[in-house]
Amino acid sequence: MIKLCVFDFDSTLMDGETITILSKALGKDKEVSEITKRAMAGELDFYESLVKRVRLIEGLPLSDAMEVARNLTFIEGAKDIITYLKAKGIKTVVFSGGFHIATDPAQEKLGYDLNFSNELHHKNGILTGHVGGEMMFGDSKGKMLARLKSFLNLKDEEIACVGDGANDVSMFKEAGTGIAFCANEILKKAATHIIDTKDLREIKQIL
Structure with a gap:
């Protein structure tokens, strides 16, 4: 039985990419958008792409x-x-x-x-173009899930993950169920299930 379900946010729960x-x-x-597209396809290092994209919103x-x-x-x-x-607990x-x-x-709205x-750094009410936080690297999600799995004493088969891009591959490796949602090919190859319909309620049929 699944006890923990981990979701990606951008283009998985949210329709689009926040940074774009x-x-x-x-x-x-x-x-x-072009940098994001290449990063999610696994063509660019995630950390480098994140830093480059955040630099472009300096001054906002x-x-x-x-x-x-x-x-x-x-x-x-x-x-839903x-x-x-x-x-279901x-x-x-x-x-x-x-x-x-x-x-x-979004946590308040979706529950x-x-x-x-990650955190966008700001000074005097203006974005500085710098970023830091928990999910900076391509393997951050996998490492965080491994920690949660150990802390909660969960087995792989008790964990499901839902995502769409290359930086979700590492967390799929830590879970028994990996659902590629309207995803890039690199993630589909790592998935146990694939959903190409843009409706998250399709997950019910899997879980």
């Missing part, structure tokens, strides 16, 4: 970034699947290579139990 949406205000969204007012992050659009079925899993956690300014308010992501 933030960069629109500065006219950098095409450049950021923090208040503007927070306003955008509080009003992100979720994937169809996001709230979290509610369903929690009703399954803990729900988000691992995001994105940012707490997005995953924290997942815990989230790990």
